[in-house]
Amino acid sequence: MPEGKGRSFLLFYRVIFYTHLNASDINKLPFCFVFFLFTLSAGCSPQTEQERAGTCAVAFCESFYNLNYPLATNYVTPSSLPLLQYYASNIRQEHLDAVRQSGIATVSLIHTELEENGQEGRVVCRIQNVLETDFINGTFSFTEEIRDTLIVQQTEGTWQVRMDNLRRSGK
Numbered sequence: 001m002p003e004g005k006g007r008s009f010l011l012f013y014r015v016i017f018y019t020h021l022n023a024s025d026i027n028k029l030p031f032c033f034v035f036f037l038f039t040l041s042a043g044c045s046p047q048t049e050q051e052r053a054g055t056c057a058v059a060f061c062e063s064f065y066n067l068n069y070p071l072a073t074n075y076v077t078p079s080s081l082p083l084l085q086y087y088a089s090n091i092r093q094e095h096l097d098a099v100r101q102s103g104i105a106t107v108s109l110i111h112t113e114l115e116e117n118g119q120e121g122r123v124v125c126r127i128q129n130v131l132e133t134d135f136i137n138g139t140f141s142f143t144e145e146i147r148d149t150l151i152v153q154q155t156e157g158t159w160q161v162r163m164d165n166l167r168r169s170g171k
Helices: 005-016 023-027 029-043 049-065 069-075 078-090 093-102
Strands: 106-114 120-134 139-155 158-162
Touching (some): 049 106, 049 139, 049 158, 069 078, 078 158, 093 120, 093 139
Antiparallel strands (some): 106 120, 139 158
16 A cells, blocks of 8 residues: 555555554554644634624524524623523514524624624624514514624633614614
8 A cells, every 4th residue: 555645544544444554554652642632733723802792793693583582691790691692581382483494593793893802893793583572562473684783892711692672672
């Protein structure tokens, strides 16, 4: 068998499944181990603060716009909980049925910008297939696409959404 990647993979396969190694394979074990560690570390690179803030905002939007308010509580600041509870208290079964029938809202990240202090920022997301509700008149309808600008802040190393400018709040 020619030397190269195929040979290294075969060696790695032999090590994993405890088969017999010959003397030339044992000499190549350090190379195989380093190759394995490099491959593992390349896939596990840490996220930047900007990426972490964006990930938090997307996760919040996915749960909020799909009416999964219990999950959304994991992504908001403590001061935002009363507003989230207000939304949850106004959701009826017909809203949940409409979301199930129409399909879930999908979220994509457009832009993330952090302040110079690195503790606060704005994240712009595009949300498709959004249930728009009018709690006062009791009506609802689906909107094909909206953009939402979320304020995120870092508290004790965790990014959270501050719900003071959501599109649903009329701002």
